[in-house]
Amino acid sequence: MLRLPPLRLLTVFETVQRAGGTKAAAAELNVSMSAVSQALRQLEEHIGAALIDRSTRPSGLTEAGEILLKAVIENTERLSEALNDIRALTDPAGASVTVACTIGFATYWLMPRLEAFYIDHPDIAVNVHTTQQEVPRLGQGTDIAMRYGDGRWDDGTVDLLFRETVEPVCSPSLAERIRSDDGNLGTAFLIHVDTSDRRWLSWPDYLARTHQKAAGSAKGLRFSNYVQATQAAISGHGVMLGWRSITGDQVEKGLLVSAGLPRLQPDNAYHAVLSHQSRNRETAAVVVDWLRAAAQPQV
Structure with a gap:
């Protein structure tokens, strides 16, 4: 039976790709850059294949690296969904809301705004579940999905956040x-x-x-x-x-x-979708209202 790599090595590998490089991953994991590089090489030795294409700048993934990253992300998403479902079962009335969105949206739009949300609503905890899917699923433990599209979804109440440019x-x-x-x-x-x-x-x-x-x-x-x-x-x-x-x-x-080039506006937009199955719909609605207000242009 194939022996799986240690979880810590897979975590470092995923963090490097998500954070955009060794330096950013080291800062997020609170370790040295050399420790991150060593972990990547240990993972490659364990698997028996090169995962990082070090001949390019910035370095990219090899075909083997792409395969492994996809598997790591998919299984991380499944584990997160399972934990969200368990959390909903054990604390159905708790003042917490789980939001599903893409890694990019979480990193550059949602997370920077949550600090201001907590100032307004210190009694509500927002759990962020990231996914590679552009249309995150609304599972049992997910209250809100931040989706890019035409807004035609029937698994929740759809609120327009903003149009993309x-x-x-x-x-x-x-x-x-x-x-x-x-x-x-x-x-x-x-x-x-x-x-x-x-x-x-x-x-x-x-x-x-x-x-x-x-x-x-x-x-x-x-x-x-x-x-x-x-x-x-x-x-x-x-x-x-x-x-x-x-x-x-x-x-x-x-x-x-x-870059001084024309700006385009796609037909699709970003929406907040509040699950019909949410056990905390009232609390989740507060989060949606706040996010909708935060998405409006500041005057």
Whole structure:
């Protein structure tokens, strides 16, 4: 029988991919960068295959790494769902609400706003369950799902949060270089995010709709999620398609700026879906109302 790798090694591997690199993972796990690198090599030795493609900058995953990451994420999601279900059974009347959303939405939109929520509602605990799915499921232990789409779901009460906007963004230094080249993307790498969800605009979609050309840079850099892509853009590695839910706050902070290209508004939007099966509907409704207000533009 195949011996499974130690859980701590899998945790480090998943954290590196989600956080966007060894340095960010080390900070999140509160360990040294060398400890993270050592854990990755131990995992590769245990499996007997290279997981990290160290020949690229920034480094990416090998085919074996992609397979393992998918399995780790799927099983982590199942475990989280099981724990949420157990929590709902053991504390059905508790003042806690579980929100399901993608990693990118949680990292760049939801989590930064929860501190303000707790100031307004210190008696309500919000548990965040991240998923790779763009349309998170509403299981027994999940009260609210943050979904990107057309809003046509029948498993809960749907509230529009905000409409998405898409605009190419990059680091300030790279934007200056692009402007000095008359806005030509041919000198800048494009940062791609590989997703099977056709609702998310890809670079080919954007270039076709805006009649732009990327010349020889179109191949660019490829990542498996928007967290990695955003970190690469902030570090100045290329231009990414900035979605309001992912890069909006980074633009406000000045970490990313417009690349000077047209802005698009997709047909789909972000919604909060309150489960019909929620055991804490009244408390969950308070969370939805607060999130809807937080999503409105500040004047």
